[in-house]
Amino acid sequence: MEPYIGIQSGDVEIEALVRAAKVPGTGAVVVFDGVVRDDGIDRMDLETYESVARELMAEIARKGIARFNLLSVAIVHRIGALDVGENIMIVVVSAGHRKEAFEGAVAMIDELKANVPIWKKEHLRGGGTVWVEGNAEALPWGPGSSG
Template sequence: MISITRDVIDTGAMIEAAKRPGMGALVTFCGVVRDDGGVERMELEAYEDVAVRELEAIRDTAMRDYAIESVDIVHRVGSLLVGETILLVIVGAGHRKEAFAASEYIIDRLKQTVPIWKKEFYREGERWVQGEAPGR
């Protein structure tokens, strides 16, 4: 599954759904909103059609370049509070080494190329985390 959602990500259900009989490893990465110096909430925006296509391309590259069996990526957008899940990446493989390597590749590439923007809100103000969203 590759998706951008406004809904709460059910990590447990997604991990269970990702399991396959031949997999010896499921590596998961769960990114959450953290209280980074007084953050109260975070707004996430995406150019959704392009973001999904880029996530699919990242998955396809990981499937080609690593000995893995599956990749699931769900990224949340909208308003999230501290502690809520932003991103879930699940990589399934026969063995852990390739699953970890592919997971790291996916997360690094996602941060570089997927059009998703984060804005942190504090009591004293707000700031874009990785530059301002287009059109602002």
């Protein structure tokens, strides 16, 4: 089953994603809901290199399906201005059994956070802004894949 990939400013209809995940053979659905944490901030702005982000999210999902024998994967990442407590990224995974569903979800989330070209700018409660630092080592397009 082809993964569902979304990049959007509006909120995510998680219940609809869960319903869609319950394909024949499903025994477990795992939902990850990443939210804006109150680290002394009012809100954050998210931006993306959308064409590359979509391509990479789909690739991560397809790899997850193959590696963990998943039945369906939906990944939705929000962009734009988000307040504390709002959803940032939703991942919904279904599998025949919970072990594959949990392990597949964790592996894909780790890869999404490390690799997809999305950036966060935090608006501090006391004033000022700061870009969240990323990890330069984790990108998938390493020196060996230079084109």
